[in-house]
Amino acid sequence: MNRSELLFDRPTDLFASVPPEMRGHDRDDVRLMVSTPEVDAHHSFTELPGLLEPGDLLVVNESATLPASLPAASRLGNIRLNLSTRFADDLWLAEPRWSPSKPGPLPLKEHEILQIGEAKAVLLQQYPGIPRLWFARLDTPASRLMAKYGEPIHYNYAPAYPMSNYQTIFSRFPGSVEMPSAARPITAHVRDMLRSRGIGIVGVILHTGVSSLEIEDETVEHQALYPEVFRVPEATANAVNGTHARGGRVIAVGTTVVRALETAWTPNGLRACSGATGLYIHPGNGVHVIDGLLTGLHDPVTSHLAMLSAVAGLDRVKKAYGEAIRNRYLWHEFGDSHLLWRQDAN
Structure with a gap:
């Protein structure tokens, strides 16, 4: 697949800049577009339980978000x-x-020192294939720096x-530097309706x-990705396998969950496992575990959009995104x- 196939135009006024609850609404007061292989349908998010069937299974990400953006002084001036x-x-x-609105890569060098308050971060080397990312050695534990200086990445x-705006009702285990935001509209009310059904x-x-990288290689399948730490518990593996066995x-719930589940997939079913995953999901390798993906709306020419194309098919995703733009759906967390729904889902 060529990267140009993941390109689309979208007005910037469709970027959601304010959480619903800060506009006097509930978190679940957002819209939900449902895309089957045949059609796109428009709903409110609170209709989700009625759109699923008894016996279906939602898999959520229980990672909690950290205040992972730190102010730093460098020879280039003040940066993040x-x-x-x-x-x-x-x-x-x-x-x-350079700033929340201005990305890198910055013209930095190996062994360069960044000052974070009284602490130091040494840039060791760039991550292979992704020049905007560096391995950094801190002389003070990151947990202390985030507690003192950190703010949410935005x-x-x-x-x-x-920070409460960047957590979901499932956030239990701190470790994400950006919110696993697909579950954000799932309120206690929606959760209870799902369970009662x-x-x-x-x-x-x-x-x-950090956010899904824009694909820079002309061939989508050749893009390098960085690793992320994950865990699929035994109880979850058993629940997924049991759900499929019962039909x-x-x-x-989110692209992060897809990456974790697909990493744990075997031809004999899902297995419990943990570690760091470098799995890149794109139309060339497809998905095996999930039947549907509940997510937000993603930027053009990104690895997330490549994953959506692996789930539903590129043509289906492009038609759905055209529908979302025409109906003025809002993007981002x-x-x-x-x-x-997956191309071959029931």
């Missing part, structure tokens, strides 16, 4: 250092940025809000890194939701 993937509390993959379409909810953990459908 956005932590991405933790290898140890003092060793991270990180993204130096970009030019929205200011930084209090006989729809199961189980969890995985995948600690997200139910498995719906991943505070925006509207999208449920895509």
